[in-house]
Amino acid sequence: MEFFSHLLLAFQVAFEPLNLLLCLIGVFIGTLVGVLPGLGPTATISLLLPITFKMGPVQAIILLAGISYGAFYGGSTTSILINIPGEAASVVTCIDGYQMARKGRAGPALGMSAIGSFIGGTFALVMLMFLAPPIAGAALQFGPPEFVALAFLGLTLVTYLSSGSMVKALMMAAVGLLLGYIGADIVTGKERFTLGITKLIGGLDLVPVVMGLFGISEVLLNIEKSSAAREVFQTNIKEVLPTRRDWRLSMGAISRGSVLGFFLGVIPGGGALIASFASYALEKRIAKDPSQFGKGDIRGVAGPETANNAGAGGAFIPLLSIGIPCNVLMAVLLGGFMIHGVIPGPRLMEEHPQLFWGVVGSMYIGNAMLLILNLPLIGLWVRILKVPYSLLFPLIFLFCLIGAYTLGNNTQDVYLMILFGVIGYLMKKFQYEPAPLILALVLGPTLESGFRQSLILSNGSFLIFLSRPISAVLVCIAFFLLVSPIVLRVWGKKRPGLLVRGDEDI
Amino acid sequence: MKKRDIVSSLFWIGFGTFFCVGAVQNGIMLSPGVPGPGCLAFIVGSILIGLSLFVLIPAVSKPGAAAEPSEAFFPHHRSLRKLSIALLALLGYAAAVEQLGFVITTLLFLLFVLAFIEPQKGKTILIFAGLTTLLAYALFSALKVELPKGFWGI
Numbered sequence: 079m080e081f082f083s084h085l086l087l088a089f090q091v092a093f094e095p096l097n098l099l100l101c102l103i104g105v106f107i108g109t110l111v112g113v114l115p116g117l118g119p120t121a122t123i124s125l126l127l128p129i130t131f132k133m134g135p136v137q138a139i140i141l142l143a144g145i146s147y148g149a150f151y152g153g154s155t156t157s158i159l160i161n162i163p164g165e166a167a168s169v170v171t172c173i174d175g176y177q178m179a180r181k182g183r184a185g186p187a188l189g190m191s192a193i194g195s196f197i198g199g200t201f202a203l204v205m206l207m208f209l210a211p212p213i214a215g216a217a218l219q220f221g222p223p224e225f226v227a228l229a230f231l232g233l234t235l236v237t238y239l240s241s242g243s244m245v246k247a248l249m250m251a252a253v254g255l256l257l258g259y260i261g262a263d264i265v266t267g268k269e270r271f272t273l274g275i276t277k278l279i280g281g282l283d284l285v286p287v288v289m290g291l292f293g294i295s296e297v298l299l300n301i302e303k304s305s306a307a308r309e310v311f312q313t314n315i316k317e318v319l320p321t322r323r324d325w326r327l328s329m330g331a332i333s334r335g336s337v338l339g340f341f342l343g344v345i346p347g348g349g350a351l352i353a354s355f356a357s358y359a360l361e362k363r364i365a366k367d368p369s370q371f372g373k374g375d376i377r378g379v380a381g382p383e384t385a386n387n388a389g390a391g392g393a394f395i396p397l398l399s400i401g402i403p404c405n406v407l408m409a410v411l412l413g414g415f416m417i418h419g420v421i422p423g424p425r426l427m428e429e430h431p432q433l434f435w436g437v438v439g440s441m442y443i444g445n446a447m448l449l450i451l452n453l454p455l456i457g458l459w460v461r462i463l464k465v466p467y468s469l470l471f472p473l474i475f476l477f478c479l480i481g482a483y484t485l486g487n488n489t490q491d492v493y494l495m496i497l498f499g500v501i502g503y504l505m506k507k508f509q510y511e512p513a514p515l516i517l518a519l520v521l522g523p524t525l526e527s528g529f530r531q532s533l534i535l536s537n538g539s540f541l542i543f544l545s546r547p548i549s550a551v552l553v554c555i556a557f558f559l560l561v562s563p564i565v566l567r568v569w570g571k572k573r574p575g576l577l578v579r580g581d582e583d584i
Numbered sequence: 585m586k587k588r589d590i591v592s593s594l595f596w597i598g599f600g601t602f603f604c605v606g607a608v609q610n611g612i613m614l615s616p617g618v619p620g621p622g623c624l625a626f627i628v629g630s631i632l633i634g635l636s637l638f639v640l641i642p643a644v645s646k647p648g649a650a651a652e653p654s655e656a657f658f659p660h661h662r663s664l665r666k667l668s669i670a671l672l673a674l675l676g677y678a679a680a681v682e683q684l685g686f687v688i689t690t691l692l693f694l695l696f697v698l699a700f701i702e703p704q705k706g707k708t709i710l711i712f713a714g715l716t717t718l719l720a721y722a723l724f725s726a727l728k729v730e731l732p733k734g735f736w737g738i
Contacts, residue, residue, distance in 0.1 A: 132728050245638045249596055252632040256603045256625060263621035266614070270621055271606050294674070301670060301701055302663035468702030469712060472694050475670075476720060479677050479693075480686075484729050492678040500671070507657060508592040530619045538617030 084207065088439030091136060091432055100137050101440045104144020105448050111145070112152020112164045113459045117474055119149035119165065120516075121293035123410050124285050125481035127417060135418035136433050140440040142414045146407055147199060147390045147441065150350055151448045154191040154383050155459045158184055167350035167386040170358045174371060174378030181374050188456055189318035190376055191383040194332045196449040198384035201336040202343065202391025203441050206398075209344075210427070210434075214399035217424040222531035223542050227549035227556070228402055229521045229528070232346035234556040236405070236514050239352055244563055247514045250505075254515035257282050258522020265530065277490045284413040284520060286482050286491045290498025291505075291512040293478045297471045298503045318453050324376050331361050331381035339385030343392025349405035353389030354382035391441070397422050398434060402521070406513040409520040586643045593640035600632035669700045685734025686724075691717045 091097060111122045123142050130138035153168030158175035171191065178187040220228070237247035260271045261281030272278040320328065338360060339353035361381040362371045371378050396404045401423030403409040415422050420430055427434045482495040502512055536542035544550045607622030607629060614620040658664055673696050681689040694713035698704050704712070721738075724731055 128729060129727050243639075245635055249632060249635045249639070252628050252635065253596070253599065255628045256599070256632065259603070259625045259628075263610070266621055268610060268621050270610050270625065271603065298667055298670060301666050303659055468698075468704065471701075472697045473716065475674065475697065476690065476694070476716070479674065479681075480720070480724065480729070480731070483681065483732065487730055487732075489678045489682060492681075493675075496671070496674050496678065499674070503667075508588045510592070526624050529624055533617070533619045533623075536617075538613075538619070 081207065084435050085439075087431060088207075088435040088442070090439075091436030092140075092439030092443050096137060097140050097436065097440060098443065100133075100141045101144050101444045102447055104141040105148035105151075105444045106451065108145040108148020108150075109152035109448065109452065109455075109459070110462070112149035112168075113155050113462060114164060114470065117296070118292060119146050120407050120410050121289060121296065121478075122149070123407070123414065124288040125293060125477045127285055127414055128481050128484035130414070131417070131484075135415070135420050135430070136436045138414060138418050139411075139420075139433060139437050142411055143394075143437055143441060144444050146411060147387065147444065148448060150386050150390050151192065151195050151452055152459065153386075154195070154379070155188065155456065156463060158187045158191065158379070159460060160463060167354050167389070168383075169351075170354045170382045171379055173358070174373075174375050177372065177374035178376065178379065183374065185318040186320040186324050186376065187379050189453060190320045190324060190328055190380050192318075192449055192452045193320070194328070194335065194380045194384035195387040196445050197332050198336045198339055198386070198388035199391050199445040199448075200442065202340045202388045202394075203438060203445070205340055206391060206395055207438060210395055210399040213395060214424040214427055217400045220400075220424070220548070221546070222528040222535065223546050223549040224552070225402075226525055226528040226532055227543055227552035228346070228400065229525045231552045231556040232396075232402055232404060233514065233518055233521060234559050235346045236517050238559045238563075240511050240514060242509055242511055246510050248560075250510050250512065251514040251518040254518025255522045255525065257287075257515070258519045259526065264523070264527055277488075281523075282519070283485065283491060283494070284410070284516075285485055286495035287498045287519065288410050288413075288516060289478050289482055290495040290500075291502035291516065293474060294495060294499025295502025295506060295512075297474050298499060299506060300467060301471055318456065320376070327376055328380035331357070331377040332384045334360060335381040335384030336388045339388030340392040342385070343389030344395050344404070346396060346402065346404040349393045349407070350386035350389040353385040353392075357381040357385035387445075394441075398426055398437075399424065401426075401524075403517065406516045409517050412520055586646060589639050589643040593636040593643065596636040597633050597640070600629040600636065603629035604633070666701050670697070673697050673701075681732045681734070683734055685736055685738050686731040687717060687721055687738045688734065688736070689732075690720060 092101065107122065107126070108119060111117050111119055123145055126142070126145065130141060133141070149165055150167055153164035154171045154175065156162050156164040157168040157171035158179050161172050161176040163169045163172055175187045175191070178184060233251045237244055237251055240247035256271075258281070260278050262268065262279050263270055269279055335353075335357045338357055339350075342353040342356055343349055358371075358378060358381060361377045362368045365371065365375075365377065390407075393404050393408050396402045397408045397412060401412075401421065403412045412422060420426070420433060478495060479492060482492045483489065485491045505512055532542050533539075542549075543553050603625050607626035610622035610625070611620035612622045612626050673693055676696075677689055677693045680692075684692075691713055694716055695709060698709040698713060721731070
C-alpha cells in the first residue's frame with residue numbers, strides 16, 4: 079500500500095506542468111550532449127548549475143537528473159552513425175552498432191538502442207522504488223566509522239575499476255582529498271592551505287573544478303588536433319523499428335542487460351560505463367555463435383545500451399539513500415543537491431518526500447519522453463552531428479565562462495576553472511584520470527568529519543574501524559581490492575598469463 | 585611515457601610535501617586521542633608521496649628511461665599555437681568581462697576565437713559571433729541569470 083502512495087506522490091509532483099517542461103528540457107539537453115562528442119553529462123550539469131539557482135530544489139534536480147540519464151540515450155547515436163562514442167558508456171556500442179550502419183541497418187540499431195535504453199532505465203527505476211527505502215532505513219544505523227568505511231570503499235572501487243594505472247588513480251584520489259582540505263577547518267575554524275586567498279577560506283568549489291577538468295580540458299585536447307570533418311554515415315535511417323528476428327535475438331540481451339546493468343550501477347565505483355562493457359562481454363560469452371560479434375550483431379547493441387541505462391538509474395540508489403555518490407556524475411549531481419540546500423542520504427525520503435519521489439516520477443516520464451523523442455528526432459541529431467567542431471567549441475567555452483562567472487558573480491571562479499582546465503589537459507597528457515579526483519574532492523569533507531568523530535569516539539584508536547561489523551567488512555573489502563593487484567602481479571610473474579592488468583597498469 | 589612519469593611524480597611529491605608541511609604547521613593532534621586540523625591531510629599527503637615514489641622509482645631505475653622515445657606531446661605542429669590562443673582568449677574574457685560587460689566581451693571573444701584558432705571566413709565569423717552573442721544574451725536574460733554589465737550597462 080505504501081508503495082502505491084509513493085507512486086501517486088511521484089506522479090503528482092512529476093506531472094506538474096513546470097516539472098514536466100523541465101523534465102523535457104533536461105532529457106533534450108541530455109540527448110544533445112550525448113550526441114555531441116567532446117561534451118559529456120558531467121561537464122554539462124556543472125555548467126548548467128547556475129541556471130538552476132532561481133529554481134526550487136525539485137525543479138532543479140528534475141532538470142539535472144534529466145540531463146544525466148538523457149545523455150546515455152544520445153551517446154549511442156554517434157557510436158552507430160560515426161563510430162565515435164558521444165560519451166564513454168557508449169564506447170562498446172561502436173563495435174556492432176557502426177557495423178550495422180555500414181550494412182544499411184542503422185535504423186534498427188538506433189531503434190533497438192532506444193528501446194533497450196527505455197527498458198533498462200525503467201527497470202532500474204522500479205528497483206530504485208523498491209530498494210531505496212530499505213537501504214535508507216539500514217543507513218540510518220550508520221555511525222561515523224561506517225560512513226568513513228563506505229567512502230573509503232567507494233574511492234577504492236573507483237580507482238580499482240579505473241581504465242588506466244591503479245597507482246595513478248589512487249594518486250588522483252589522494253590529490254582530490256587534499257584539495258578537499260583547503261579552507262577553514264570544520265572543528266577549529268582554522269584556515270588551512272589557503273595561501274592567503276580569501277576566496278579559498280570557504281573551500282574549493284566543486285563546479286569550477288569539474289568545468290575545468292571535464293569541459294575546458296576536453297576542448298583544449300580537441301582543438302590541438304588537426305581539424306578533420308566528421309563523416310556521418312550516409313544510410314537510410316527512416317525505418318527504425320527492429321524486425322521480428324531482431325526482437326527474438328535481443329530480448330535475452332535486454333533482460334540480462336537490465337539486471338546486470340542495474341547491479342553494476344549500484345556498487346560504488348560502478349555505473350553506466352562498466353555496465354555496458356560487462357554486458358557486451360556477457361553476451362559474447364553466452365552466444366552460440368560469438369564470431370558474429372564485431373560484424374554487426376544486434377545483441378552487441380541491445381545488451382550494452384540497456385545495461386548503461388540500467389546502470390545510470392542504479393547509480394541513483396547510493397546517492398539518494400546513503401548520500402554517497404558512486405561515480406563522478408553522481409558526485410556532480412550531489413553538488414547540485416547541496417547548492418539547493420538538500421543533503422541526500424537516509425533522511426532524504428522523510429525530510430523531502432516531494433523531492434525524492436518527484437525526481438523518481440520524473441525519471442519514469444523522462445524515460446518515456448526519451449523513447450518518444452529519440453526515434454523521430456534521429457534526423458535532427460544527424461544534422462547536429464554535421465555542425466563542424468570549429469563552431470561548437472566556442473559555444474562550449476562560452477557556456478563554461480558564463481557558468482563559472484554566475485556561480486558567485488565574480489571572476490575568481492572563472493580563473494579557477496581555467497586553471498583546472500590546464501591541469502585537466504596536462505593530467506590527460508600524463509595519463510592521470512580526473513574521475514577519482516572529483517569523487518575524492520566531494521567525499522573529502524564527509525570522510526574527514528567522520529574520521530575525526532570516529533577517532534574522538536575511540537580515544538584515538540584506529541581499531542574502531544575494525545571493531546564494528548559493517549565498517550570492518552567494508553574496510554576489509556577495500557584493503558582486499560587495494561592489495562589484490564599487487565598479489566596478482568607477484569603471482570603473475572611466477573605464472574605467466576595470470577595477470578589481468580599489465581605491469582604498466584598496476 | 586617514462587619521462588612524463590618522472591616529471592609528473594616529482595610534481596606530485598612536491599604537492600604532497602606542501603600539504604604535509606602545512607598539516608604539521610596546522611597541528612596533527614589537538615590533544616592525545618583528538619585529531620587536529622592537519623591529521624588527515626598529513627596522512628593523505630604522505631600516501632601521495634609514497635604512491636608517487638611507486639611511479640618514480642621504476643621510471644628512473646630503468647636504464648635509459650629518460651631518453652626513451654615517447655609519443656609527441658603535441659599531436660600537430662600548430663597545436664601549441666592554438667592552445668596558447670585559446671588560453672589567451674579565456675584569460676582575456678575573465679579579465680575584461682566586468683569592465684566591458686557581457687555583450688561586448690562575448691562578441692570580442694567569439695570574433696577572436698573564430699578568427700585565430702580554426703580560422704573561418706569573415707562573413708561566417710561576423711554572423712556566427714553576432715547571432716551567438718544576441719541569442720546567449722536573450723537566453724540568459726530570460727533565465728534571470730545575472731550577467732556582468734560593465735561600463736555600458738549591457
